[in-house]
Amino acid sequence: MPEPLDAALTKVRELLLDPNLTRAVAAGRRRGQRPSVVRAELRPVVLKAGRRLQISTSDGSRPYTRNVAPGTEAGAAVDALLAEPFGNWHVETADATLQLRVTKSGEAQLHRAAADRAGAEPSGHDRTKDYLLDPGDPIFAEIGGSAAKRRQVDAFLRALAATLPDELSGPLRVVDLGCGNAYLTFAAYRYLAQRGVDVELVGVDVREDQRRRNTELAERLGWADRVSFVAGTIADAVVEPAPDLVLALHACDTATDEALARAVRWRSRWVLAAPCCHHDIAAQLRTRPAPPPYDLLTRQGILRERFADVLTDALRAGLLRLHGYRTEVVEFVDSRHTPRNLLIRARRTDGTATGQQRAEYRDLVDQWQVRPRLARLLTEDAPGG
Incomplete structure (x- = not known):
């Protein structure tokens, strides 16, 4: 059932800042609106300076990647992305997968499922490397994802x-x-x-x-x-x-x-x-x-x-x-x-x-x-x- 978009985005935010996040992708656009970037991808990385949230965005031709520290910096970066009028969010954690689609009326359709661990590799990063285009990419919501x-x-x-x-x-x-x-x-x-x-x-x-x-x-x-x-x-x-x-x-x-x-x-x-x-x-x-x-x-x-x-x-x-x-x-x-x-x-x-x-x-x-x-x-x- 559709639910208010703000409430749904709050759930997305919780998962994006969850230490168990493995990957998230935002893409598409809402009716009559256009994000400043066509796609954003988030995933945790471990650098010499410690754990960071890596955010990669693309304007449709060239990607831009930055790494933000947990806490205030990550929260501000996530809030900025959630404020963009993306039409789809796909979020994966170690325990669950959440998909959000914004309807034509501006409400949110949410689908949450338990993480599929069958045959999974030890790292969440490795689960999708068999595909050149991630099966969870929001593009499949548009072109079909059988x-x-x-x-x-x-x-x-x-x-x-x-x-x-x-x-x-x-x-x-x-x-x-x-x-x-x-x-x-x-x-x-x-x-x-x-x-x-x-x-x-x-x-x-x-x-x-x-x-x-x-x-x-x-x-x-x-x-x-x-x-x-x-x-x-x-x-x-x-x-x-x-x-x-x-x-x-x-x-x-x-x-x-x-x-x-x-x-x-x-x-x-x-x-x-x-x-x-x-x-x-x-x-x-x-x-x-x-x-x-x-x-x-x-x-x-x-x-x-x-x-x-x-x-x-x-x-x-x-x-x-x-x-x-x-x-x-x-x-x-x-x-x-x-x-x-x-x-x-x-x-x-x-x-x-x-x-x-x-x-x-x-x-x-x-x-x-x-x-x-x-x-x-x-x-x-x-x-x-």
Whole structure:
């Protein structure tokens, strides 16, 4: 049941100053209000000078961290944060977890649960280190926080972390093509901003209602100045300037090819694409006999479809290599959770394809008598976006 906000914040304050505090996060914003920072995180640390309360805040692009002494200094710092119009608080102590959400009417919804000690590490700091984005982060209150979604978010962020260098110089411009409801878009922004990256992110989706929904969510999170959305097709949406990183996560069938082609034309430095559905090559395989001795490979419909998936992504990786990208095809999410679990990860090197690489690609398409959609897109006289 809702309760007065002041009373709820008093309970939060008690836990924030409790010696058993392990971690707390404040994020989001109340209706019609905007905090001076987009996120605050508190946790106890032990320094040479003794125990301190570490407070890390972020303005959406760069973090700021300070350590305050227990007592009056910590109390004043906590009071200042509680006075900010955050929409969500998540507080963990050794004994309990408390979540506060401010409703549209300005009341508080509180949920308190006993700490889950099953399988916990000795330190409260260690419980969440398995995830790159803490499962208790208030962002999950907005995008959904089921166990399956948290696993997918974490798998994606690990792939993102493995793609980008440890240190990024200058701003990073990211475009998510075919972003849908954008929960991975928002997760990417949260993760990169927490790393201290100066990131600006644009989501593209063909549906205007998705653009409105995602824009409203960015405003609620206080990120509207760094995360924006446009309605349009992957091939034609206006995105300026060209991005450094292109995401295309589960864009269906040849929409993945359109995203890859646009990334190549943009000369984007990095590409992460999780293909979904592979009808184009599958349809071509159905119209012609398989080259010998592979008739058994395509005679059965289910085997032909699966082979088409593999052939499609192998050709995509080969084409990216021919256009100056170092490309890997890796597992995205464990296959127990989804059969669409491949990720094409590419980094532009500006290297020139060798004769052997060109021959490998040409021999494969000639043998199977197919022409990938991505090859057609890359040879068309299309604008660069």
